[in-house]
Amino acid sequence: MLLSRNARLYFLPTAFVASPFGGADGQVARLAGGLVWFSAYEVIAVDGGERVATQFVPITDIDDFIAGLAEEQAGEARRTIARIVAARPPMQLGERTLRFDQPQVMAILNMTPDSFSDGGVHLDDPEAAVASAFEMLETGAALVDVGGESTRPGAKPVWEGDELARVEPVVRALAQGGAVVSIDTRKAAVMKAALDAGAVIVNDVSALSHDPQAAALLSRVDCPVVLMHHQGSPDTMQKGPHYQDVLIEIYDWLAERIAFAEAAGIARSRIIVDPGIGFGKKLRHNLQILNGLALFHGLGCPILLGASRKRIIGALSNEAPVDQRLGGSVALALHGAQMGVQLLRVHDVPETLQALRIWRGLRDEALTPPVTRS
Numbered sequence: 001m002l003l004s005r006n007a008r009l010y011f012l013p014t015a016f017v018a019s020p021f022g023g024a025d026g027q028v029a030r031l032a033g034g035l036v037w038f039s040a041y042e043v044i045a046v047d048g049g050e051r052v053a054t055q056f057v058p059i060t061d062i063d064d065f066i067a068g069l070a071e072e073q074a075g076e077a078r079r080t081i082a083r084i085v086a087a088r089p090p091m092q093l094g095e096r097t098l099r100f101d102q103p104q105v106m107a108i109l110n111m112t113p114d115s116f117s118d119g120g121v122h123l124d125d126p127e128a129a130v131a132s133a134f135e136m137l138e139t140g141a142a143l144v145d146v147g148g149e150s151t152r153p154g155a156k157p158v159w160e161g162d163e164l165a166r167v168e169p170v171v172r173a174l175a176q177g178g179a180v181v182s183i184d185t186r187k188a189a190v191m192k193a194a195l196d197a198g199a200v201i202v203n204d205v206s207a208l209s210h211d212p213q214a215a216a217l218l219s220r221v222d223c224p225v226v227l228m229h230h231q232g233s234p235d236t237m238q239k240g241p242h243y244q245d246v247l248i249e250i251y252d253w254l255a256e257r258i259a260f261a262e263a264a265g266i267a268r269s270r271i272i273v274d275p276g277i278g279f280g281k282k283l284r285h286n287l288q289i290l291n292g293l294a295l296f297h298g299l300g301c302p303i304l305l306g307a308s309r310k311r312i313i314g315a316l317s318n319e320a321p322v323d324q325r326l327g328g329s330v331a332l333a334l335h336g337a338q339m340g341v342q343l344l345r346v347h348d349v350p351e352t353l354q355a356l357r358i359w360r361g362l363r364d365e366a367l368t369p370p371v372t373r374s
Contacts, residue, residue: 005070007047010248011080013294014056015040016338018366029059031340032297033087035102035363041081046248083300088342089269091224093200096180098142098224100302100342103333103356106182107136107144107349108308111166112158130173136349137179143201145345146171146194147184151205153238153278153311160187172197182226188213195221201272203304205230205279207257208264219265226272226304227257231280241280247292250275254299272343274304278311286312290332293339305336306345308352330355 003009013031016038020028028037041062045053057065066077088100098104109129111122122129133144148166149158167183167190174181175198182201183194188211191202200223207227208215218225229250231241243249254273262268273296275289286307296303307313313328314320320328326348333344333352337359346352 003045003053003069003073004047005073007045007052007073009069009073009077009080010044010046010251010295011077011084011298012042012044012292013038013040013084013297013340014042015058020367021369027058027060029085031294032084032302032342033101034340034342035360035367036338036340038294044248046245049244051245051248080298084297086300088302091270093143093180093224096200098180102360103337103341104142104343105140105349105352105356106304106343106345107133107141108345108347109133109136109144109146109170110150111146111148111170112150126169126173129170130177133170133174133179134177139350140353141349143180143182144174145182145184145201145203146174146199147203148190149185149187151186151234151279153234155234157234160189163187163190164193168193168197171199175199186210186214188217192217195223200224202226204228205276207254208261209257215261215264215266218261222270224270224272225261225266226274227254227261228274228304228306229253229257229276229279234279238280241282241285243285246281246285246288247295250289251295251299254296258299258301268300272302272304273299274306277305277307283312283315286310290335293336293341297340302342303336303340304343304345305332305341307332307336308344308346308348326351334359 016036017028020037028039030037040056040058043055043057044051066074069077090097090099111129137144146167148163171181171194181199182203183191183199184203185191186204186206191214202218202223203226205228258268258271261271275296277286308329309322309325313325317328329348330351333346334355336344337356
Protein backbone atom coordinates (compact mmCIF):
# COMPACT_ATOMS: atom_id res chain seq x y z
CA MET A 1 0.00 0.00 0.00
CA LEU A 2 1.62 3.23 -1.16
CA LEU A 3 0.80 6.07 1.22
CA SER A 4 1.51 9.75 1.41
CA ARG A 5 3.24 10.89 4.56
CA ASN A 6 0.11 12.90 5.40
CA ALA A 7 -2.17 9.86 5.50
CA ARG A 8 -3.45 8.88 8.92
CA LEU A 9 -3.73 5.16 9.61
CA TYR A 10 -6.48 3.39 11.54
CA PHE A 11 -6.21 -0.23 12.67
CA LEU A 12 -9.36 -2.35 12.78
CA PRO A 13 -8.82 -5.79 14.38
CA THR A 14 -10.42 -8.47 12.22
CA ALA A 15 -10.22 -12.13 11.21
CA PHE A 16 -11.32 -13.29 14.65
CA VAL A 17 -10.39 -16.81 15.72
CA ALA A 18 -11.67 -19.11 18.43
CA SER A 19 -8.38 -19.54 20.28
CA PRO A 20 -4.60 -19.11 20.07
CA PHE A 21 -4.12 -22.90 19.91
CA GLY A 22 -4.17 -25.48 17.12
CA GLY A 23 -1.34 -24.01 15.10
CA ALA A 24 -2.40 -20.40 15.56
CA ASP A 25 0.14 -19.64 18.29
CA GLY A 26 2.17 -16.60 17.26
CA GLN A 27 -0.25 -15.80 14.45
CA VAL A 28 -2.96 -14.19 16.57
CA ALA A 29 -3.28 -11.39 19.13
CA ARG A 30 -5.49 -10.93 22.15
CA LEU A 31 -7.94 -8.05 21.91
CA ALA A 32 -7.62 -5.60 24.83
CA GLY A 33 -6.65 -8.35 27.24
CA GLY A 34 -10.09 -9.96 26.97
CA LEU A 35 -11.49 -13.24 25.73
CA VAL A 36 -11.34 -12.47 22.00
CA TRP A 37 -8.47 -13.23 19.62
CA PHE A 38 -7.86 -11.92 16.12
CA SER A 39 -5.40 -12.69 13.35
CA ALA A 40 -5.24 -9.55 11.19
CA TYR A 41 -5.75 -5.81 10.96
CA GLU A 42 -7.76 -3.96 8.38
CA VAL A 43 -5.53 -0.93 7.91
CA ILE A 44 -7.48 2.12 6.77
CA ALA A 45 -5.60 5.10 5.33
CA VAL A 46 -7.31 8.49 5.49
CA ASP A 47 -6.00 11.58 3.75
CA GLY A 48 -7.85 14.87 3.49
CA GLY A 49 -10.83 13.39 5.31
CA GLU A 50 -11.27 10.57 2.77
CA ARG A 51 -10.31 6.90 2.79
CA VAL A 52 -7.57 6.57 0.20
CA ALA A 53 -6.56 2.95 0.77
CA THR A 54 -7.40 -0.16 2.75
CA GLN A 55 -5.17 -3.17 3.30
CA PHE A 56 -5.61 -6.48 5.11
CA VAL A 57 -2.45 -7.17 7.13
CA PRO A 58 -1.99 -10.47 9.03
CA ILE A 59 -0.59 -10.26 12.56
CA THR A 60 2.54 -12.04 11.36
CA ASP A 61 3.23 -9.25 8.84
CA ILE A 62 2.38 -6.19 10.90
CA ASP A 63 5.96 -5.41 11.95
CA ASP A 64 7.14 -5.48 8.34
CA PHE A 65 4.18 -3.29 7.36
CA ILE A 66 5.07 -0.69 10.00
CA ALA A 67 8.73 -0.79 9.00
CA GLY A 68 7.73 0.47 5.57
CA LEU A 69 5.93 3.55 6.90
CA ALA A 70 7.18 7.08 7.35
CA GLU A 71 8.71 7.67 10.78
CA GLU A 72 5.76 9.62 12.23
CA GLN A 73 3.22 7.16 10.82
CA ALA A 74 5.18 4.23 12.19
CA GLY A 75 5.35 5.72 15.68
CA GLU A 76 1.63 6.38 15.76
CA ALA A 77 0.91 2.89 14.39
CA ARG A 78 2.95 1.25 17.14
CA ARG A 79 1.16 3.30 19.82
CA THR A 80 -2.26 2.40 18.42
CA ILE A 81 -1.48 -1.31 18.15
CA ALA A 82 -0.08 -1.31 21.68
CA ARG A 83 -3.39 0.15 22.89
CA ILE A 84 -5.42 -2.40 20.94
CA VAL A 85 -3.79 -5.39 22.59
CA ALA A 86 -3.13 -3.94 26.05
CA ALA A 87 -5.29 -5.27 28.88
CA ARG A 88 -7.62 -2.65 30.34
CA PRO A 89 -6.72 -2.32 34.02
CA PRO A 90 -9.55 -2.77 36.51
CA MET A 91 -11.13 0.30 38.04
CA GLN A 92 -11.31 0.52 41.83
CA LEU A 93 -14.72 1.87 42.85
CA GLY A 94 -14.59 2.28 46.59
CA GLU A 95 -14.60 -1.25 48.00
CA ARG A 96 -15.61 -2.74 44.64
CA THR A 97 -13.49 -3.51 41.59
CA LEU A 98 -14.79 -3.28 38.05
CA ARG A 99 -12.84 -5.66 35.83
CA PHE A 100 -12.60 -5.49 32.05
CA ASP A 101 -11.16 -8.90 31.17
CA GLN A 102 -14.66 -10.05 30.14
CA PRO A 103 -17.91 -8.25 29.22
CA GLN A 104 -19.83 -6.76 32.15
CA VAL A 105 -23.47 -5.71 32.28
CA MET A 106 -24.56 -2.20 33.25
CA ALA A 107 -28.24 -2.25 34.23
CA ILE A 108 -30.43 0.69 33.20
CA LEU A 109 -32.66 2.41 35.77
CA ASN A 110 -34.65 5.33 34.35
CA MET A 111 -36.17 7.79 36.81
CA THR A 112 -37.92 9.72 34.06
CA PRO A 113 -41.44 10.21 32.72
CA ASP A 114 -40.47 9.99 29.06
CA SER A 115 -37.56 7.64 28.37
CA PHE A 116 -38.16 5.77 25.12
CA SER A 117 -38.29 2.31 26.72
CA ASP A 118 -39.57 2.43 30.28
CA GLY A 119 -40.14 6.09 31.12
CA GLY A 120 -42.47 6.63 34.06
CA VAL A 121 -42.34 3.08 35.43
CA HIS A 122 -40.51 4.09 38.63
CA LEU A 123 -40.78 7.88 38.55
CA ASP A 124 -43.03 8.31 41.60
CA ASP A 125 -41.92 5.21 43.47
CA PRO A 126 -38.22 5.37 44.42
CA GLU A 127 -38.57 2.37 46.72
CA ALA A 128 -39.78 0.23 43.83
CA ALA A 129 -36.96 1.61 41.69
CA VAL A 130 -34.37 0.62 44.27
CA ALA A 131 -35.90 -2.85 44.61
CA SER A 132 -35.83 -3.27 40.84
CA ALA A 133 -32.19 -2.23 40.71
CA PHE A 134 -31.16 -4.68 43.41
CA GLU A 135 -33.01 -7.44 41.58
CA MET A 136 -30.95 -6.72 38.47
CA LEU A 137 -27.76 -6.63 40.52
CA GLU A 138 -28.60 -9.92 42.22
CA THR A 139 -29.12 -11.44 38.78
CA GLY A 140 -25.53 -10.59 37.96
CA ALA A 141 -25.29 -7.00 36.69
CA ALA A 142 -22.00 -5.41 37.71
CA LEU A 143 -23.47 -1.95 38.24
CA VAL A 144 -26.62 0.11 37.74
CA ASP A 145 -26.87 3.32 35.70
CA VAL A 146 -29.40 5.78 37.17
CA GLY A 147 -30.75 8.59 34.99
CA GLY A 148 -33.23 11.39 35.63
CA GLU A 149 -33.29 13.09 32.22
CA SER A 150 -34.41 11.38 29.04
CA THR A 151 -31.99 11.87 26.15
CA ARG A 152 -34.06 10.02 23.58
CA PRO A 153 -34.50 11.70 20.17
CA GLY A 154 -36.78 14.71 20.54
CA ALA A 155 -36.46 14.93 24.33
CA LYS A 156 -36.47 18.37 25.92
CA PRO A 157 -33.97 19.46 28.59
CA VAL A 158 -34.89 18.92 32.24
CA TRP A 159 -34.23 21.48 34.98
CA GLU A 160 -31.40 20.23 37.17
CA GLY A 161 -33.54 20.60 40.30
CA ASP A 162 -36.10 18.16 38.92
CA GLU A 163 -33.39 15.80 37.76
CA LEU A 164 -31.74 15.88 41.18
CA ALA A 165 -35.02 15.17 42.97
CA ARG A 166 -35.56 12.12 40.78
CA VAL A 167 -32.13 10.50 41.15
CA GLU A 168 -30.54 11.54 44.46
CA PRO A 169 -32.66 9.39 46.84
CA VAL A 170 -32.35 6.38 44.56
CA VAL A 171 -28.58 6.72 44.20
CA ARG A 172 -28.20 7.15 47.95
CA ALA A 173 -30.30 4.08 48.79
CA LEU A 174 -28.49 1.91 46.25
CA ALA A 175 -25.06 3.03 47.39
CA GLN A 176 -25.94 2.46 51.04
CA GLY A 177 -27.00 -1.05 50.06
CA GLY A 178 -23.59 -1.75 48.56
CA ALA A 179 -24.44 -1.28 44.88
CA VAL A 180 -22.01 0.11 42.32
CA VAL A 181 -23.90 3.11 40.93
CA SER A 182 -23.33 5.16 37.80
CA ILE A 183 -25.09 8.50 37.33
CA ASP A 184 -26.36 9.20 33.82
CA THR A 185 -26.31 13.00 33.51
CA ARG A 186 -24.90 15.93 31.51
CA LYS A 187 -25.01 18.41 34.40
CA ALA A 188 -22.21 19.14 36.86
CA ALA A 189 -24.59 19.89 39.74
CA VAL A 190 -26.31 16.53 39.31
CA MET A 191 -22.96 14.78 38.99
CA LYS A 192 -21.75 16.30 42.26
CA ALA A 193 -24.91 15.52 44.18
CA ALA A 194 -24.96 11.93 42.92
CA LEU A 195 -21.27 11.43 43.72
CA ASP A 196 -21.89 12.85 47.22
CA ALA A 197 -24.78 10.37 47.54
CA GLY A 198 -22.53 7.44 46.67
CA ALA A 199 -22.36 7.15 42.88
CA VAL A 200 -18.90 6.11 41.66
CA ILE A 201 -19.12 6.56 37.86
CA VAL A 202 -20.37 9.44 35.73
CA ASN A 203 -22.00 8.54 32.40
CA ASP A 204 -22.19 11.73 30.32
CA VAL A 205 -23.92 11.45 26.95
CA SER A 206 -22.44 14.81 25.99
CA ALA A 207 -18.84 13.70 26.67
CA LEU A 208 -18.33 16.69 28.99
CA SER A 209 -19.43 19.17 26.33
CA HIS A 210 -22.82 20.21 27.75
CA ASP A 211 -21.81 21.75 31.07
CA PRO A 212 -18.55 23.74 31.20
CA GLN A 213 -18.21 22.92 34.91
CA ALA A 214 -18.31 19.13 34.45
CA ALA A 215 -14.69 18.54 33.46
CA ALA A 216 -13.37 20.70 36.30
CA LEU A 217 -15.55 18.81 38.77
CA LEU A 218 -14.40 15.40 37.58
CA SER A 219 -10.75 16.46 37.61
CA ARG A 220 -11.10 16.88 41.38
CA VAL A 221 -12.70 13.51 42.11
CA ASP A 222 -11.34 10.04 41.53
CA CYS A 223 -14.11 8.44 39.52
CA PRO A 224 -14.40 7.02 36.00
CA VAL A 225 -16.32 8.90 33.33
CA VAL A 226 -18.07 7.62 30.21
CA LEU A 227 -17.57 9.87 27.17
CA MET A 228 -20.28 9.21 24.59
CA HIS A 229 -20.36 10.38 21.00
CA HIS A 230 -23.36 12.40 19.87
CA GLN A 231 -24.23 14.67 17.00
CA GLY A 232 -26.47 17.55 18.03
CA SER A 233 -28.62 17.74 21.17
CA PRO A 234 -31.37 15.24 22.07
CA ASP A 235 -34.11 17.48 20.70
CA THR A 236 -32.39 17.91 17.30
CA MET A 237 -29.98 14.99 16.84
CA GLN A 238 -32.19 12.92 14.52
CA LYS A 239 -32.98 15.79 12.17
CA GLY A 240 -30.79 14.83 9.23
CA PRO A 241 -27.58 13.51 10.84
CA HIS A 242 -24.76 13.49 8.31
CA TYR A 243 -21.29 11.94 8.14
CA GLN A 244 -18.74 11.54 5.40
CA ASP A 245 -17.24 8.48 7.11
CA VAL A 246 -19.11 7.73 10.32
CA LEU A 247 -16.65 5.23 11.79
CA ILE A 248 -13.57 7.39 11.27
CA GLU A 249 -15.33 10.59 12.34
CA ILE A 250 -16.55 9.08 15.60
CA TYR A 251 -13.10 7.65 16.32
CA ASP A 252 -11.51 11.06 15.80
CA TRP A 253 -14.23 12.83 17.81
CA LEU A 254 -13.76 10.47 20.77
CA ALA A 255 -9.98 10.91 20.52
CA GLU A 256 -10.49 14.67 20.77
CA ARG A 257 -12.79 14.32 23.79
CA ILE A 258 -10.26 12.06 25.49
CA ALA A 259 -7.58 14.69 24.86
CA PHE A 260 -9.91 17.37 26.26
CA ALA A 261 -10.53 15.30 29.39
CA GLU A 262 -6.83 14.62 29.88
CA ALA A 263 -6.04 18.32 29.50
CA ALA A 264 -8.62 19.02 32.21
CA GLY A 265 -6.86 16.61 34.58
CA ILE A 266 -8.85 13.41 34.00
CA ALA A 267 -6.50 10.47 33.46
CA ARG A 268 -7.08 8.26 30.41
CA SER A 269 -7.18 5.30 32.82
CA ARG A 270 -10.44 6.74 34.19
CA ILE A 271 -12.11 7.12 30.79
CA ILE A 272 -14.63 4.78 29.13
CA VAL A 273 -15.80 5.50 25.58
CA ASP A 274 -19.22 4.95 24.01
CA PRO A 275 -19.83 5.35 20.23
CA GLY A 276 -23.39 6.51 20.97
CA ILE A 277 -25.69 4.18 19.02
CA GLY A 278 -28.77 6.18 18.00
CA PHE A 279 -27.46 9.57 19.10
CA GLY A 280 -27.45 11.54 15.88
CA LYS A 281 -27.22 8.53 13.57
CA LYS A 282 -29.35 7.01 10.83
CA LEU A 283 -29.83 3.25 10.55
CA ARG A 284 -26.89 2.74 8.21
CA HIS A 285 -24.64 4.84 10.47
CA ASN A 286 -25.48 2.60 13.44
CA LEU A 287 -24.83 -0.53 11.39
CA GLN A 288 -21.46 0.78 10.20
CA ILE A 289 -20.48 1.58 13.79
CA LEU A 290 -21.51 -1.85 15.01
CA ASN A 291 -19.61 -3.58 12.20
CA GLY A 292 -16.50 -1.56 13.05
CA LEU A 293 -16.72 -1.58 16.85
CA ALA A 294 -13.30 -3.16 17.26
CA LEU A 295 -11.70 -0.02 15.78
CA PHE A 296 -12.37 1.87 19.02
CA HIS A 297 -9.97 -0.34 20.96
CA GLY A 298 -7.27 1.80 19.37
CA LEU A 299 -8.28 4.59 21.76
CA GLY A 300 -6.94 2.53 24.65
CA CYS A 301 -10.06 2.83 26.83
CA PRO A 302 -12.78 0.35 27.81
CA ILE A 303 -15.75 0.49 25.44
CA LEU A 304 -19.39 0.79 26.49
CA LEU A 305 -22.14 -0.27 24.08
CA GLY A 306 -25.69 0.93 24.65
CA ALA A 307 -27.94 -0.59 21.98
CA SER A 308 -30.62 -2.17 24.17
CA ARG A 309 -34.17 -1.84 22.76
CA LYS A 310 -33.10 0.94 20.41
CA ARG A 311 -34.67 2.03 17.14
CA ILE A 312 -32.17 0.04 15.08
CA ILE A 313 -33.84 -3.17 16.27
CA GLY A 314 -37.32 -2.04 15.28
CA ALA A 315 -36.04 -0.84 11.92
CA LEU A 316 -34.61 -4.29 11.15
CA SER A 317 -37.56 -6.32 12.50
CA ASN A 318 -40.78 -5.09 10.91
CA GLU A 319 -41.02 -2.02 13.15
CA ALA A 320 -41.21 -4.09 16.32
CA PRO A 321 -42.32 -1.88 19.23
CA VAL A 322 -39.97 -1.23 22.14
CA ASP A 323 -41.44 -3.98 24.32
CA GLN A 324 -40.80 -6.56 21.58
CA ARG A 325 -37.09 -5.97 21.01
CA LEU A 326 -35.59 -8.47 23.44
CA GLY A 327 -34.17 -10.77 20.79
CA GLY A 328 -32.51 -7.90 18.94
CA SER A 329 -31.13 -6.46 22.17
CA VAL A 330 -29.51 -9.76 23.10
CA ALA A 331 -28.14 -10.18 19.57
CA LEU A 332 -26.47 -6.76 19.71
CA ALA A 333 -25.07 -7.45 23.18
CA LEU A 334 -23.49 -10.69 21.94
CA HIS A 335 -22.12 -8.90 18.90
CA GLY A 336 -20.54 -6.35 21.23
CA ALA A 337 -18.99 -9.12 23.32
CA GLN A 338 -17.49 -10.70 20.22
CA MET A 339 -16.01 -7.32 19.27
CA GLY A 340 -14.33 -7.11 22.69
CA VAL A 341 -16.71 -4.55 24.25
CA GLN A 342 -16.20 -4.43 28.00
CA LEU A 343 -19.48 -2.84 29.20
CA LEU A 344 -22.98 -3.58 27.88
CA ARG A 345 -25.69 -1.15 28.98
CA VAL A 346 -28.99 -3.07 28.92
CA HIS A 347 -32.59 -3.09 30.10
CA ASP A 348 -33.07 -6.88 30.03
CA VAL A 349 -30.47 -8.04 32.52
CA PRO A 350 -31.33 -11.74 33.14
CA GLU A 351 -31.71 -12.53 29.45
CA THR A 352 -28.51 -10.72 28.48
CA LEU A 353 -26.54 -12.39 31.24
CA GLN A 354 -27.81 -15.83 30.25
CA ALA A 355 -26.67 -15.20 26.69
CA LEU A 356 -23.28 -13.95 27.91
CA ARG A 357 -22.84 -17.02 30.12
CA ILE A 358 -23.32 -19.27 27.10
CA TRP A 359 -20.89 -17.11 25.13
CA ARG A 360 -18.41 -17.25 28.01
CA GLY A 361 -18.71 -21.04 28.18
CA LEU A 362 -17.88 -21.29 24.50
CA ARG A 363 -14.92 -18.95 24.95
CA ASP A 364 -13.61 -20.83 28.00
CA GLU A 365 -13.69 -24.13 26.12
CA ALA A 366 -11.98 -22.62 23.07
CA LEU A 367 -9.28 -21.11 25.28
CA THR A 368 -8.56 -24.39 27.08
CA PRO A 369 -5.46 -26.08 25.61
CA PRO A 370 -6.52 -29.32 23.88
CA VAL A 371 -4.06 -31.47 25.87
CA THR A 372 -5.92 -30.69 29.13
CA ARG A 373 -9.34 -31.73 27.85
CA SER A 374 -10.95 -34.99 28.83
